[in-house]
Amino acid sequence: MNPTDRDWLRRGLAALGSLKLTVALLGTATFLVFAGTVAQVNRGLWTAVDQYFRCWVAWIEFRALFFFLPQNTDVGGGFPFPGGKLIGLLLVANLLVSHARRIRLQARGNRLLLGAATLAVGSALTWLAISHVFDADSAEQKVAPFWRVTVQLLQGGGVAAVLFFGCKLLFGRKAGIVLLHAGIVLMMATELIVTYFAEEGMMRIDEGQSADYVEDTRKVELAVIDPSPRDHDEVVAVHEDGLRSGASIRDPRLPFEVEVRRFMKNAGIRQATGRDTNLATAGTGLQYVAVERQEESGASAASRVDQSAAYVTLKADGATLGTYLVALLFTANDLPQRVTAGGKTYDLYLRFSRRYKPYEVHLKDFRFERYPGTNTPKDFSSYVTLVDRERGVERDVRIWMNNPLRYRGDTLYQADWDKETEAGTVLQVVTNTGWMVPYVACMIVATGLLGQFGLHLLEFLRKRRAAA
Amino acid sequence: MKTRAMPFVILLLAALYVGVKAVRSSAPPDQMRLDVFGEIPVAHGGRVKPIDSLARNLLRVVSDRETFEDGQGKSQPAVRWLLDVMVDAQDPEKRARKHKVVRIYDLDLLNELKLERRKYYRYAIDEFADRLPDLGERVQKAREKKENEQKLDRFETHLLEFVSKLEYYEAIARLAIPHVVPPADGTNAWKTLAEAKRASDPAADAFLAIRDAYAEGDVAQFNEAVRSYASRLSEGRPSDSRKGRFEAYFNEVDPFNVAKWLYFLAFALTALSWLGWEKALNRSALWLVALTFSLHTLALVGRIYLSGRPPVTNLYSSAVFIGWGCVLLGMILERLYKLGVGNTIASISGFATLLIAHILAAEGDTMAVLQAVLDTQFWLATHVTCITMGYSTTYVAGLIGMLLILRGVLTPSLTPELRASMARMMYGAICFGTFFSFVGTVLGGLWADDSWGRFWGWDPKENGALMIVLWNALILHARWGGMIRDRGLAILSVVGNVIVSWSWFGVNELGVGLHSYGFTEGRAFWLVLFVVSQAVVAGLGMLPPESWRSRPPEAGAHAEKSVPSGP
Numbered sequence A: 001m002n003p004t005d006r007d008w009l010r011r012g013l014a015a016l017g018s019l020k021l022t023v024a025l026l027g028t029a030t031f032l033v034f035a036g037t038v039a040q041v042n043r044g045l046w047t048a049v050d051q052y053f054r055c056w057v058a059w060i061e062f063r064a065l066f067f068f069l070p071q072n073t074d075v076g077g078g079f080p081f082p083g084g085k086l087i088g089l090l091l092v093a094n095l096l097v098s099h100a101r102r103i104r105l106q107a108r109g110n111r112l113l114l115g116a117a118t119l120a121v122g123s124a125l126t127w128l129a130i131s132h133v134f135d136a137d138s139a140e141q142k143v144a145p146f147w148r149v150t151v152q153l154l155q156g157g158g159v160a161a162v163l164f165f166g167c168k169l170l171f172g173r174k175a176g177i178v179l180l181h182a183g184i185v186l187m188m189a190t191e192l193i194v195t196y197f198a199e200e201g202m203m204r205i206d207e208g209q210s211a212d213y214v215e216d217t218r219k220v221e222l223a224v225i226d227p228s229p230r231d232h233d234e235v236v237a238v239h240e241d242g243l244r245s246g247a248s249i250r251d252p253r254l255p256f257e258v259e260v261r262r263f264m265k266n267a268g269i270r271q272a273t274g275r276d277t278n279l280a281t282a283g284t285g286l287q288y289v290a291v292e293r294q295e296e297s298g299a300s301a302a303s304r305v306d307q308s309a310a311y312v313t314l315k316a317d318g319a320t321l322g323t324y325l326v327a328l329l330f331t332a333n334d335l336p337q338r339v340t341a342g343g344k345t346y347d348l349y350l351r352f353s354r355r356y357k358p359y360e361v362h363l364k365d366f367r368f369e370r371y372p373g374t375n376t377p378k379d380f381s382s383y384v385t386l387v388d389r390e391r392g393v394e395r396d397v398r399i400w401m402n403n404p405l406r407y408r409g410d411t412l413y414q415a416d417w418d419k420e421t422e423a424g425t426v427l428q429v430v431t432n433t434g435w436m437v438p439y440v441a442c443m444i445v446a447t448g449l450l451g452q453f454g455l456h457l458l459e460f461l462r463k464r465r466a467a468a
Numbered sequence B: 001m002k003t004r005a006m007p008f009v010i011l012l013l014a015a016l017y018v019g020v021k022a023v024r025s026s027a028p029p030d031q032m033r034l035d036v037f038g039e040i041p042v043a044h045g046g047r048v049k050p051i052d053s054l055a056r057n058l059l060r061v062v063s064d065r066e067t068f069e070d071g072q073g074k075s076q077p078a079v080r081w082l083l084d085v086m087v088d089a090q091d092p093e094k095r096a097r098k099h100k101v102v103r104i105y106d107l108d109l110l111n112e113l114k115l116e117r118r119k120y121y122r123y124a125i126d127e128f129a130d131r132l133p134d135l136g137e138r139v140q141k142a143r144e145k146k147e148n149e150q151k152l153d154r155f156e157t158h159l160l161e162f163v164s165k166l167e168y169y170e171a172i173a174r175l176a177i178p179h180v181v182p183p184a185d186g187t188n189a190w191k192t193l194a195e196a197k198r199a200s201d202p203a204a205d206a207f208l209a210i211r212d213a214y215a216e217g218d219v220a221q222f223n224e225a226v227r228s229y230a231s232r233l234s235e236g237r238p239s240d241s242r243k244g245r246f247e248a249y250f251n252e253v254d255p256f257n258v259a260k261w262l263y264f265l266a267f268a269l270t271a272l273s274w275l276g277w278e279k280a281l282n283r284s285a286l287w288l289v290a291l292t293f294s295l296h297t298l299a300l301v302g303r304i305y306l307s308g309r310p311p312v313t314n315l316y317s318s319a320v321f322i323g324w325g326c327v328l329l330g331m332i333l334e335r336l337y338k339l340g341v342g343n344t345i346a347s348i349s350g351f352a353t354l355l356i357a358h359i360l361a362a363e364g365d366t367m368a369v370l371q372a373v374l375d376t377q378f379w380l381a382t383h384v385t386c387i388t389m390g391y392s393t394t395y396v397a398g399l400i401g402m403l404l405i406l407r408g409v410l411t412p413s414l415t416p417e418l419r420a421s422m423a424r425m426m427y428g429a430i431c432f433g434t435f436f437s438f439v440g441t442v443l444g445g446l447w448a449d450d451s452w453g454r455f456w457g458w459d460p461k462e463n464g465a466l467m468i469v470l471w472n473a474l475i476l477h478a479r480w481g482g483m484i485r486d487r488g489l490a491i492l493s494v495v496g497n498v499i500v501s502w503s504w505f506g507v508n509e510l511g512v513g514l515h516s517y518g519f520t521e522g523r524a525f526w527l528v529l530f531v532v533s534q535a536v537v538a539g540l541g542m543l544p545p546e547s548w549r550s551r552p553p554e555a556g557a558h559a560e561k562s563v564p565s566g567p
Helices: A005-016 A019-041 A045-053 A084-102 A109-130 A145-197 A328-332 A437-467 B002-022 B034-038 B051-063 B078-086 B107-112 B125-147 B154-173 B193-198 B202-216 B219-236 B238-253 B255-273 B278-307 B315-337 B341-363 B377-410 B416-452 B460-480 B486-513 B522-541
Strands: A057-061 A078-082 A199-206 A210-226 A234-239 A257-264 A267-271 A288-292 A309-316 A319-327 A337-341 A344-370 A377-388 A393-400 A405-407 A410-417 A424-431 B041-044 B047-050 B067-069 B075-077
Touching: A005 A084, A019 A045, A019 A057, A019 A078, A019 A084, A019 B460, A019 B486, A045 A057, A045 A084, A078 A084, A084 A145, A109 A145, A109 A437, A145 A437, A145 B377, A145 B416, A199 A344, A234 A344, A288 A319, A309 A337, A309 A344, A319 A328, A319 A337, A319 A344, A328 A344, A344 A410, A344 A424, A377 A405, A377 A410, A377 A424, A393 A410, A437 B416, B002 B255, B002 B278, B034 B051, B034 B078, B034 B219, B034 B238, B041 B051, B041 B238, B047 B051, B047 B238, B051 B067, B051 B078, B051 B154, B051 B238, B067 B078, B075 B078, B078 B154, B078 B202, B107 B125, B107 B154, B125 B154, B193 B202, B202 B219, B219 B238, B238 B255, B238 B278, B255 B278, B255 B341, B278 B315, B278 B341, B315 B341, B315 B377, B315 B416, B315 B486, B341 B377, B341 B416, B377 B416, B377 B460, B377 B486, B377 B522, B416 B460, B416 B486, B460 B486, B486 B522
Parallel strands: none
Antiparallel strands: A057 A078, A199 A210, A199 A424, A210 A234, A210 A344, A257 A309, A267 A288, A309 A319, A337 A344, A344 A377, A377 A393, A405 A410, A410 A424, B041 B047, B067 B075
16 A cells, blocks of 8 residues: 555654653663763863764764773774754644644633633743843842842743643643743753853953953964054954864955964964974974874863964065964963064954943952862952943943852852962953743743653542552 | 571670760879860851861871870870871970871872881871971972962972871960950951960960970869869850760760771671571661661761751762761661672671772862852751762662673572562662752752852852662663663663762862873772772673573563652
8 A cells, every 4th residue: 555645744743742752762862972972071162062062973982982982092083872862852842743743722712712821921922031020130149149040930830830830721730841841942042042042251351450351261363463463452463263284364354364374273372393394484383383182182181272373474575484383371371473564563463252232341359268178269359330322331340269250241250369479360351141041941840840850640539548 | 597697696796886986085183185175166268167177187187197196106096196286386305296197198209208118008207397498499499389379390299298287286386276265246257376375365374384384294283273164165166065075985986987897897787698507697787787877867966066058068968968878778678678688788888888988088078158149048957968869879870780791691690589679779779860860960069059150150050969860760761662671770770879979979089180190090990990899790681691600581671560660
């Protein structure tokens, strides 16, 4: 018998919505998470995240699975595996189809109307909570962290309670199942949004200084600076994505052509010896050479940033200006590579890539407290002035552990400090308008789970009592 | 008769045992009151604690034990060792150097020090002091390597460990440890004796009077000096003094250790019940577990009072709390089903987790201070508690799974009714496990978001928690879809044990693994052993039903009726 198209469609949907697929996907996901965890032993955290989770097809290296072998052991090869995005998408599809196929409305007439209305109100409340209608654009948080978080969770809890009531009216005994899965979809959608829209960076400020940009410590840029204008510097920056070995960068804004001879994500810098075949023909690279190193591991106890370095050959009007070594380490020591082209002198820096902000943060004071008799930090806080000329804002704020500053869609957290001087702060700046979603989603799923299991438990206990 | 009397008698005996343990024995008047000295609060490692705790922690680091044997082979408290080291400079006998307390188990190092292997590998400083200068160069080299973050080999690691033990000795002898003198002002800057003497603080002299009396062996003067110092402190710092007294008492009673052995006894009773007298023995076990559980709970409350923090703050306390959760759940299951299964679960998990806690305590102060970001009571109380409850419930399901497989394969005792009941227990435990691990994991993400603005960072510990959620969800969906029955539920729950252990211990080993010399040492070794054991049990479970000694019910679906259906 030849199956018709409709049969195929029905069978396809049945397979897509089947619990077998759910189980297979959950098993696949468990393994992928495991592989992506152990991969961090030998790979950087972000490399692992990109290679395993934020991709459609993951490439699982055998080396990752043999994480317990000594570090310099070489195990070649690997195999493709469904990536995080693929599993996530299939799980959502599986969930939606299976609900559409199996969950039936249990309500008619007024009950249906009331249920639908409650759900609509609940969804509207969810939307309001997520889009921060209930919390102000606060530049100073006076409440204790305990209350702040409790209030955020209570918002989610309130929303979830309304939604559960609506689901109960519409779906009866399966209310919890519907609600908790809706929460999971919401949560997975957030992770997707974060992947595409959230940005994070570091703001390093010394006492008495200001900053109006954040640095992305995962990526570098090659900055060509013309310091000649009196009141400002002319800066042209080439982002890391353009700095592949062998790439040639031509841009009318650049005074010369940049040819990337070799780009090293992580490198050690050491003094040059006579035996080195040194690529550099000018600048600091004559005395020092860069040696490529393995990327820093995310799982390492002292998770450090990659010390990138590159050899670049500069050319103008067909003539070679020289091959320079540029390195983050030089930049940290404020050691620019000086190049003269077209009568002007330019400073060359390989630095963390920067993003500029519409506001400025001025660090007045950084304070530090330790537990008695130890080096374990107890508390540290930055006393800053927030300046926003566009909006005419200028106010003093204290940013400290678990007490971030939320301003213009950014959240500024106390992340670190200058270990040498103890007079400089490091703020983590995150742009993520969806930060409230997990709070709400968490409470929705929790309510759904509790409702579902709670109903079963009550039923079970009632039956036992009846039997006894 | 038997059924009623036996539980009473056992409960009474156990309560008597706990009572005896809880009463402090005080030294006779003609001896030094080391116990009172041990109650004096001092600051060390960022925390105010009684000298008794300090001495135990330090001796544990040096010797892996909290007591030591004197020349006559008599067991002596850690405080005596601490005092002996403190008076080293003025002690003509140099007793501190004769105590065999420094643990050296690296054979190469023993060779270097020209020491014979002996049981327990504990040596006195006098036995190897003359060999130390020869090691100087190698120590220097190992230190440089460590500073440059190069990999140390096994010998170098053990050498540095050994040297750090000696450094403790030396620091105590020159009074750099502990910070004895409380701050006079409102700050929390405690001073060491050396610092306080320089500042001519009268408290320093009062403390040194104790030390001098000890050095001279003057019992009356020692007791008087201790008494006057203690009363002086209880006026100046009443809260520290009160906590100091309680902590010293807590140390001596060691309630978790008492509970550990009582759980073991309870397990022995349940094991006996498999041979006969089922009802009486089971009831005795349940009562004994309940008594032990109350002790366990009291001890947890005591720790919360002492540390001023929610129950779980580190690996040690997580073990204690996971055990508490498992026992609670086991008792509830026993109350509901009265099959002895709950007793077995409660007693095994109580004993095992407290044993693990005991081993973890070797790493130093179990109430050590936390890094700044972890210091948030709200998150510790919610996230960490939920996560550990998730571990507990998932372990309980896994233990029931093990029990089902082992009894089914190896004995004919697994009746169809028992089997169905155990499946329901597993199912319930996994439901709760899913709830707690999900909420705990998400709360962890929210904590991260609240602290540094990243809800999910794919960090190993987060991933471990996520794996538990995924696995529990997998089990539930497989059950709802009818893909597994009792046997499959048991096998998958046993795999759950592996996943929880990975999340609990494995990911920590990963971070350390970068700097250590392999995955076969210490904790990692036990973890691997546990995983292998679980694989064996799961493998047994996969044997065809015909080869089980308890023949399963006919291959029909009648066992499924009790299970709720999913979407």
